[in-house]
Amino acid sequence: xxxxxxxxxxxxxxxxxxxxxxxxxxxxxxxxxxxxxxxxxxxxxxxxxxxxxxxxxxxxxxxxxxxxxxxxxxxxxxxxxxxxxxxxxxxx
Numbered sequence: 001x002x003x004x005x006x007x008x009x010x011x012x013x014x015x016x017x018x019x020x021x022x023x024x025x026x027x028x029x030x031x032x033x034x035x036x037x038x039x040x041x042x043x044x045x046x047x048x049x050x051x052x053x054x055x056x057x058x059x060x061x062x063x064x065x066x067x068x069x070x071x072x073x074x075x076x077x078x079x080x081x082x083x084x085x086x087x088x089x090x091x092x
Contacts, residue, residue: 021049021050021055022053022054022055024055025055026055026056027056027057027058028058028060028084029043029050029057029059029060030060030080031043031044031060031062031070032062032064032067032069033063033064034063034066035066035070037067038067043061044059058084058088060080060081065077
C-alpha cells in the first residue's frame with residue numbers, strides 16, 4: 001500500500017474487509033490451516049464478525065493447505081470453492 005498502518009490508518013481501514021461489514025451478500029471464506037503467511041485466526045475472527053454483523057458467511061478450513069494453494073485454480077481446494085459459487089452465486 002506504499003505506507004504503514006501507523007502512517008495511514010484510514011487507508012488500511014478502508015482496505016480491510018472486516019471494516020466493510022456487513023457486505024449484505026453471501027460469501028465464502030476459505031483458509032488453509034497450514035498457511036504460514038496469514039494466521040488462520042484472521043479468517044475465523046472475520047467469519048465471527050461477519051456473522052455478528054448479519055451476513056451469511058460460510059467458512060471452509062482446509063487441512064494441510066498453505067497460503068498459495070488457495071489461489072491456484074488447479075489445486076483441489078478450488079473444487080469446493082467452485083461448487084459453493086455455483087450453488088450460491090450462479091444457481092441454475
